[in-house]
Amino acid sequence: MTRHDVSLATTALAADARAATPARSLLPWLGGAVLIGLLLLVPKLGVPYATSLVFTLLVSFILAQSWDWIGGLAGYVNLGHFAWYGVGAYAFAISLNAGVPVPLCFVVAMAVVALAAAILSFPLFRLKGDYFAFATLAILPLAELLAFNLSKLTGGADGIVLPPDYVLLQAFYTALGLAIATFALTIALSRSRFGYALKSIRNDEQAAEVVGIRIFPAKLGVMVLSGAIAALGGAVHAWQLSYIDPPTVFGLSVALVPVAMALFGGSGLLWGPMIGVALLFTVQQFLLVNMSILHATVYGLIILLIGRFMPGGLLRSRLTKAIPALRFLSREQHLAPTGAAVAAGNERLPMPIRVPDPSCELLVCRKLTKAFGGNIAVNAVDIVVRQGEVVGLVGANGSGKTTLFNCISKVYEPTGELIVDGRNLAGLRRDEVAAVGVGRSFQNPRPFGDLTVAENIAIAATFRRNGPALPDALAEATAYAAFVGLGDRLGERADSLSLQEKKSLELARALALHPKLLLVDEVASGLTPAEIRRFVGHIREIRDVYGITVIWVEHIFSALAQVVDRLIVLEQGQVIADAPLAEAVKDERVLAAYLGQAATKEGH
Known part of the structure; x- marks a missing residue:
């Protein structure tokens, strides 16, 4: 299925959903209007106690x-x-x-x-x-x-x-x-x-x-x-x-009662605090009248039982979700692209097309060092990456590859000099580094688990420098999701995805930042040969069409060999080789440190 097909299918589904649910979506608001009307009438009853209680x-x-x-x-x-x-x-x-x-x-x-x-x-x-x-x-x-x-x-x-x-x-x-x-x-x-x-x-x-x-x-x-x-x-x-x-x-x-009420109903849900307040306030008043001595003990016991048997609150319990009339109360609040916005998905990503200049240095690391106590994970690394390159960063486990990525993206604060697109990153926060043009995925995927695929991508789009408003960012998200093969999963929570799908989501999220430098950390591991070829095609398109420079950490050498211009090899935090692919694979130190077994197994 092409991205265009995915867009059309998703648009049709969104239109069907809008046509099927208007009456159902109005019910809570009609109920709310009735509730407000009843509350307005409470003082009219002429019972000061009831007015004071409400x-x-x-x-x-x-x-x-x-x-x-x-x-x-x-x-x-x-x-x-x-x-x-x-x-x-x-x-x-x-x-x-x-x-x-x-x-x-x-x-x-x-x-x-x-x-x-x-x-x-x-x-x-x-x-x-x-x-x-x-x-x-x-x-x-x-x-x-x-x-x-x-x-x-x-x-x-x-x-x-x-x-x-x-x-x-x-x-x-x-x-x-x-x-x-x-x-x-x-x-x-x-x-x-x-x-x-x-x-x-x-x-x-x-x-x-x-x-x-x-x-x-x-x-x-x-x-x-x-x-x-x-x-x-x-x-x-x-x-x-x-x-x-x-x-x-x-x-x-009394200080913790409002907190208990929100947690009881379902913290983070739209109706959670309201339901929690209504129920626990009623229980509290009943206990004050009928069990004046032990009311606090019983009240606390009820909260403990809810925490033990209904974690996440009453509205997230199976009991509530099993009752059709109450199911809407447990519904999480997610934003989805509108029908018109979804239709904006097409064969080209909504990204600027840059023409890289191979003579220009995009990333410069000089004496870059990161130590954890006595362990020097990145040791005086000197590398230069030019615009438009696809560079493979390889090395044995523990050689410092991911730590180097963490230094470049300022997850860790290194010593030494770090320059991206002519700007020294010293003293910059992580969000400022993202604004300079650095996007990345993580070795162990870190999507926003309780948000949807569309929301994960839209967050990156709307918070990039001069990013669009949230509705427009959600529209953009459809194209990035389709690009990485998640076009039919836009409304799924990220924590429901498989490991490979989470890695694909992180790639889409990083692309939504419109990066100049993309750091890709072991995305291909676990993919089939056909999926690897497809991913390599993505990397090639990202560079060839949009001018994005890529540094790719990967243990599957055959994947790197299809697209990288050169290899940088790390051993114990130091660069032991930095050369075009054909030269790097002939280096005995590279073979001993990383490529020996891989090359033998894969026939290189």
Whole structure:
């Protein structure tokens, strides 16, 4: 099947899907409209307790959903998220008692927390995993301690009493509007370029940088955004309560409940936090009324059981997926190319056509060195690669080939001089190296596993220098996927692909960066002879048609022999040969280090 056939077939499938599902896709939104209508009627019932109860539910949703932006989208477990709620409550209360108008008090609360979140992001995001989680958890007792001791500002243990106005109705409708805005913002994030940067970070930070994403500003942005919305939740709650004190807004007894709610429903899913809040809030209220002594124990036991038997949350469980009426709740949010965009796939890749100048040096390495303790993996390497060359990089296992690739792409920071297209890469970040024109695949494939084939490729396209908007990048992805033989797998998650398909996906993702220098790391291993010939044809086309310079690490010598102009041979991190293919295979050191057995087996 040609790429054109794949495009036509995929366009037809997309058109059929759009024709078959409009009514079904409208059902959740109709249900949401009905839910909002019912919530608007709650204060009309004239039962203050019911209004107050639903108000608390709305605040819980605001906190759980805003936490899920950093926990579900970016993959960072922020156990101190409730601190933003508390700081926002205090900032609102202090401003209101100082005579600031209520609308401006909300602005002050949001601004104070945004500033605090931005400042704390610098030390916090130097940590990962459990270290990040426990560091954020420490924010809560620190904030509570400060609230107790800064008594002139916070009232200390006595807390702050707000003006005794009856604001339940105003606070309720404010919270409802904020909850709706929070959900709408979640939808926008999941479909935005910024949201896909966060999803990439969640999967693999290094791979995200290699495809051009600057990760710290993305993490800083989501921390500030989630903190600001949590601050508004704290502000509206303080307004309604008319009294706050340190244990109320910083206490660990309630601080982790919104996190538990998001995880219970299904963190990272559109409906996960909402379902988790609705169910756990109901359980919590039932236990408070009927088991006032052991309610916390039972509540915790329920969460432990869910974590043990339904990892990933309730909506990802087999039970939910087995019920047709609930299956849409567990659906992951993926973007797919539109029908018109898919039709853009054709025989030529959407890449610039460069005419290489063989006299120009594209890559220059001088005394390039990388050591790990006492082990020198790359030892004073001097190589020059000119525009338009296809260079084979070979050597025995452990000779430093992949480490050299990691140095060129700045996965590792080497010493020595490294120049690409006339630019010294010293001090550049990985995303800046990608912008200079370096694209690569990994020896062990590192696609963004929970994203689709189309999304993986589109991320590289939209984050390259002067890249297109996300919808256009998704359109481009169809052509790259068809080029590497994945045109019929656009909507498949990357973690469902075979090893060889993942390698093909990484090649497509690297090409979407429009690289000048392409580093290919052992893509042909495991392929059949026919597949190897097809891949060699890809490498030849990449060079001959688009002018891309290629360095190819490969153990299958017969594959390299079909296309490379010369070989660079490494042994123990040093270059022992750098010569045209015909000369390199006659070098006794090359035969001893790498080609002896391979050449004998393959008849070279």
